[in-house]
Amino acid sequence: MKKKTTIYDIAKKLNLTAATVSRALNNNLKISENTRKLVHETAIKMNYEQNRLALALKSGKSFNVGVIVPRIDNHFFASVIRGIEDVLYPQGYHVIICQTHDQEALEIGNINSLLNLQIDGILMSISNAKLEHIDSFNNLLKKNVPLIFFDRTKDIKGVSSVTIDDFKGAYDTTKHLIDQGCKRIAHFSNDRLLEIFKNRYLGYKQAIIDNGLEFDENLVIETTSKVEEGRKAARLFLDMANGPDAIFSSSDFVALGAIQEIKAQGLRVPEDICVAGFANEPFTKFMELSITSVDQFPLEMGRTAAQIFLEEVKNTKEKRTEKKVVLTPKLIIRKSSLT
Amino acid sequence: MKKKTTIYDIAKKLNLTAATVSRALNNNLKISENTRKLVHETAIKMNYEQNRLALALKSGKSFNVGVIVPRIDNHFFASVIRGIEDVLYPQGYHVIICQTHDQEALEIGNINSLLNLQIDGILMSISNAKLEHIDSFNNLLKKNVPLIFFDRTKDIKGVSSVTIDDFKGAYDTTKHLIDQGCKRIAHFSNDRLLEIFKNRYLGYKQAIIDNGLEFDENLVIETTSKVEEGRKAARLFLDMANGPDAIFSSSDFVALGAIQEIKAQGLRVPEDICVAGFANEPFTKFMELSITSVDQFPLEMGRTAAQIFLEEVKNTKEKRTEKKVVLTPKLIIRKSSLT
DNA sequence: CTGTTAGCGCGTTCAA
DNA sequence: TTGAACGCGCTAACAG
Numbered sequence: 001m002k003k004k005t006t007i008y009d010i011a012k013k014l015n016l017t018a019a020t021v022s023r024a025l026n027n028n029l030k031i032s033e034n035t036r037k038l039v040h041e042t043a044i045k046m047n048y049e050q051n052r053l054a055l056a057l058k059s060g061k062s063f064n065v066g067v068i069v070p071r072i073d074n075h076f077f078a079s080v081i082r083g084i085e086d087v088l089y090p091q092g093y094h095v096i097i098c099q100t101h102d103q104e105a106l107e108i109g110n111i112n113s114l115l116n117l118q119i120d121g122i123l124m125s126i127s128n129a130k131l132e133h134i135d136s137f138n139n140l141l142k143k144n145v146p147l148i149f150f151d152r153t154k155d156i157k158g159v160s161s162v163t164i165d166d167f168k169g170a171y172d173t174t175k176h177l178i179d180q181g182c183k184r185i186a187h188f189s190n191d192r193l194l195e196i197f198k199n200r201y202l203g204y205k206q207a208i209i210d211n212g213l214e215f216d217e218n219l220v221i222e223t224t225s226k227v228e229e230g231r232k233a234a235r236l237f238l239d240m241a242n243g244p245d246a247i248f249s250s251s252d253f254v255a256l257g258a259i260q261e262i263k264a265q266g267l268r269v270p271e272d273i274c275v276a277g278f279a280n281e282p283f284t285k286f287m288e289l290s291i292t293s294v295d296q297f298p299l300e301m302g303r304t305a306a307q308i309f310l311e312e313v314k315n316t317k318e319k320r321t322e323k324k325v326v327l328t329p330k331l332i333i334r335k336s337s338l339t
Numbered sequence: 340m341k342k343k344t345t346i347y348d349i350a351k352k353l354n355l356t357a358a359t360v361s362r363a364l365n366n367n368l369k370i371s372e373n374t375r376k377l378v379h380e381t382a383i384k385m386n387y388e389q390n391r392l393a394l395a396l397k398s399g400k401s402f403n404v405g406v407i408v409p410r411i412d413n414h415f416f417a418s419v420i421r422g423i424e425d426v427l428y429p430q431g432y433h434v435i436i437c438q439t440h441d442q443e444a445l446e447i448g449n450i451n452s453l454l455n456l457q458i459d460g461i462l463m464s465i466s467n468a469k470l471e472h473i474d475s476f477n478n479l480l481k482k483n484v485p486l487i488f489f490d491r492t493k494d495i496k497g498v499s500s501v502t503i504d505d506f507k508g509a510y511d512t513t514k515h516l517i518d519q520g521c522k523r524i525a526h527f528s529n530d531r532l533l534e535i536f537k538n539r540y541l542g543y544k545q546a547i548i549d550n551g552l553e554f555d556e557n558l559v560i561e562t563t564s565k566v567e568e569g570r571k572a573a574r575l576f577l578d579m580a581n582g583p584d585a586i587f588s589s590s591d592f593v594a595l596g597a598i599q600e601i602k603a604q605g606l607r608v609p610e611d612i613c614v615a616g617f618a619n620e621p622f623t624k625f626m627e628l629s630i631t632s633v634d635q636f637p638l639e640m641g642r643t644a645a646q647i648f649l650e651e652v653k654n655t656k657e658k659r660t661e662k663k664v665v666l667t668p669k670l671i672i673r674k675s676s677l678t
Numbered sequence: 679c680t681g682t683t684a685g686c687g688c689g690t691t692c693a694a
Numbered sequence: 695t696t697g698a699a700c701g702c703g704c705t706a707a708c709a710g
Contacts, residue, residue: 004482006703017681022705030679052455053396054703057686062392064456072436073417081411085438094452097411097436099424113433116391117403143343227625256625263627283622286566286595288602345687356697361689369695393687396702682709687702694697 005046013042025050056118065309066114068098068107068124070152076279076298077125080150083302084123091310093120102127102224111136121146121309126154126194146312150305151296153195160312160323162305166196169294169329170203173248173276176292176331178211180339182246182274186219188233188254200250200278219244223254230257231264238265245273246337252277252284252293259289259336274337290334297327344385352381364389395457404648405453407437407446407463409491415618415637416464419489422641423462430649432459441466441563450475460485460648465493465533485651489644490635492534499651499662501644505535508633508668509542512587512615515631515670517550519678521585521613525558527572527593539589539617558583562593569596570603577604584612585676591616591623591632598628598675613676629673636666 007021014021016035023031024039056062067084069077085095096119098110107128114122122145137156140147149161177185187204190197201220208215221236223229230253237243238261249255255277259269269275269289276292277284284291304325315321346360353360355374362370363378395401406423408416424434435458437449446467453461461484476495479486488500516524526543529536540559547554560575562568569592576582577600588594594616598608608614608628615631616623623630643664654660 004703008703018703019682019705020680022703023680026705032679035679049451049455051396051457051703053392053401053457054686055705057390057392057396057688057702058704058706060686071417072411072420073414075412078410078412082438094435094456096433099421101421112388116388117433118390118392227621260625282566283625286599286622286626288627343687346689347687357687358689358698359696361687362696365689371695374695390687393702394689396686396704397688397690399702680710682707684705684707686704689701691700692698694695 004051005048006051007048010039010042010046010048013046014038060118061120062118063092064094064096064117064119066096066098066110066117066119066122066124068100068110068114068122068126070102070125070127071099072097075281076151076296079298080125080302080305083299083304084306085302086299087303087306087310100127104128108136111140115140115143115145119145120313121148123148123150123305123309125150125152127152128191146309148305148308148312150301151196154193155195158322160308160321160325162301162308162325162327163196164296164301164327164329166199166329167203167206169278169296169331170200170248170250171207172203172329172331173278173292173294174204174207175211176333177246177248177274177276177337178207178213180246180270180274180337183213184216184219184242184244185213185246185248186221186237186244188230188247188249188251188258189220189222190225190250191222197250204248223251225251225253227253227257227260230254230259231261232257234258234261238262238267247273247275249275249277252279252281252291255291255293255336256283256287259291270335270337270339274339276337280332284332284334289336292334292337293332295330295332297329300327343390344387345390346387349378349381349385349387352385353377399457400459401457402431403433403435403456403458405435405437405449405456405458405461405463407439407449407453407461407465409441409464409466410438411436414620415490415635418637419464419641419644422638422643423645424641425638426642426645426649439466443467447475450479454479454482454484458484459652460487462487462489462644462648464489464491466491467530485648487644487647487651489640490535493532494534497661499647499660499664501640501647501664501666502535503635503640503666503668505538505668506542506545508617508635508670509539509587509589510546511542511668511670512617512631512633513543513546514550515672516585516587516613516615516676517546517552519585519609519613519676522552523555523558523581523583524552524585524587525560525576525583527569527586527588527590527597528559528561529564529589530561536589543587562590564590564592566592566596566599569593569598570600571596573597573600577601577606586612586614588614588616591618591620591630594630594632594675595622595626598630608675609678613678615676619671623671623673628675631673631676632671634669634671636668639666 100107153161192198280293280295284293439446492500531537619632619634623632
């Protein structure tokens with residue numbers, strides 16, 4: 001095991017002190033141009049690389065931030081992460097990505113592990129809004145570790161967040177379905193303890209009411225974001241006597257499942273039932289029967305979240321300023337809802 | 340900023356030494372059961388959490404491993420990562436995920452950054468096989484940092500790898516297309532400096548030859564793994580006088596693009612042209628016209644890579660033993676190639 | 679301009 | 695069984 005070269009090694013070689021080397025390397029002003037250059041050169045020659053661990057231990061900052069998402073193999077979250085990286089990498093930060101797979105224990109565990117790693121902040125999209133989680137968050141806040149929510153948030157005092165206007169996204173989509181002539185629009189929702197799903201539900205409901213249709217709670221069903229769940233949910237409705245003529249799903253994956261099931265039962269999309277999803281996952285565009293969806297501008301969401309983090313990390317002393325950024329979503333109309 | 344509690348804090352409170360506390364916390368044998376219990380209790384009471392940075396600095400092990408992939412928003416890589424996590428989390432390791440987006444500079448930059456973070460090893464799927472990269476790898480090896488390739492490898496002496504039998508996957512797929520009656524099978528390849536693409540090409544070629552068909556180099560085209568590239572590549576062939584009656588693509592995404600273009604030109608899949616991809620991405624199954632593809636067992640690939648890492652990390656002293664694990668792929672036949 | 683000293687939090691000698 | 699002292703690699707405060 002070849003030992004890595006430290007500033008001491010290069011100090012010894014140059015008959016200097018480690019402190020001087022450190023200063024030279026950091027381009028400290030009070031150093032002669034001569035030694036500065038000399039140090040830099042021999043550093044390169046000796047393959048020196050700064051040990052960020054030591055730096056972190058010393059400074060109390062690790063220059064690592066944790067990003068926690070339900071899962072990464074989904075275009076939306078992957079894009080948000082990309083946006084975060086865009087902003088944070090140039091600032092010298094590293095991004096540690098953790099997945100919860102929607103599992104409560106993993107979510108809490110990840111938070112604690114990241115804390116042990118002395119990360120400088122956590123950007124996350126929560127997958128669960130149970131009480132124990134709120135405790136974890138409070139724990140974080142007490143330690144004054146910047147915490148920023150994106151997309152899937154829970155309204156917690158003192159926590160900044162970046163979301164889209166889910167209400168509007170849902171309202172616009174529902175309105176579009178109504179404009180297409182649909183009268184009984186079902187909604188596939190998800191855990192409404194999470195703000196996004198609550199707001200999509202509310203936007204849907206409001207559009208129904210505003211347009212003089214009858215709001216029927218029986219047409220609202222709760223699922224997780226899996227394709228298979230969409231099939232199951234659709235099955236329930238297709239057996240109904242007075243079934244829906246449109247489905248607005250909170251998830252593209254669930255919308256896909258619904259479409260599969262509708263077709264499997266010999267019905268047609270959009271002729272018999274219109275379908276719209278949410279998130280604008282790439283496959284919605286690629287399908288032969290492209291799927292109407294709502295773009296959430298994930299890149300911008302990630303960038304914004306990262307910028308908020310940078311601000312919070314600077315003003316660590318001042319009192320926490322809660323910042324809630326809301327982006328505007330965009331309805332993308334495709335074949336699945338065009339009659 | 341509330342300071343985190345250290346072993347010193349709890350030592351002071353108990354009129355002990357930090358050393359004693361450390362030993363108690365680590366369940367060192369030579370400690371009285373009394374103090375051991377006492378220390379553990381007050382540690383919990385004071386919300387103590389080990390500072391892994393200090394531990395890492397001290398021990399030289401960070402218990403972090405880096406995983407470098409071209410991108411994460413793709414089911415294959417996400418699944419491999421999941422497999423890696425499955426094995427490494429229970430062992431106390433954390434996984435730092437980096438994306439290269441197929442950019443050379445990012446790939447080298449990521450390796451160096453991870454090194455600075457004192458990671459204990461790197462598991463990666465390379466996106467580029469240029470010479471400068473080989474240098475980076477040699478650099479890693481010199482420092483004796485375990486390096487394990489998965490999927491996209493470059494044959495480097497002393498580096499272990501986990502791959503699937505790409506030759507067989509390609510051979511089986513091509514054979515299947517031939518069995519369907521296809522005579523002129525095109526191949527959409529990718530950078531053949533990478534083993535996987537080279538082997539898929541070779542498997543394809545061998546199947547052609549073994550079955551008495553004419554191998555035509557003009558039917559082989561190189562693309563990157565983007566949907567749009569598939570459309571472009573297909574366009575080239577569709578304009579041809581004596582065009583192909585089947586396409587075997589090294590990438591599902593490219594296969595998808597090809598199908599889109601074929602349809603756009605008024606031809607039918609599979610009636611006019613059969614198409615098969617590689618990787619078994621979920622969308623290949625979900626499409627109305629499901630796409631024939633090859634499953635690469637990514638979870639198993641990730642788990643295996645992680646296990647090799649664990650072995651290498653143990654035998655840091657012994658000489659590096661190169662281990663090449665090859666998994667067997669599975670052809671999944673779907674509508675796009677069933678005439 | 680540069681050297682000395684000290685400390686970040688921990689584990690590990692060597693003594694007692 | 696416990697304490698004292700040291701070092702991991704680095705930087706910041708204080709001298710000079």
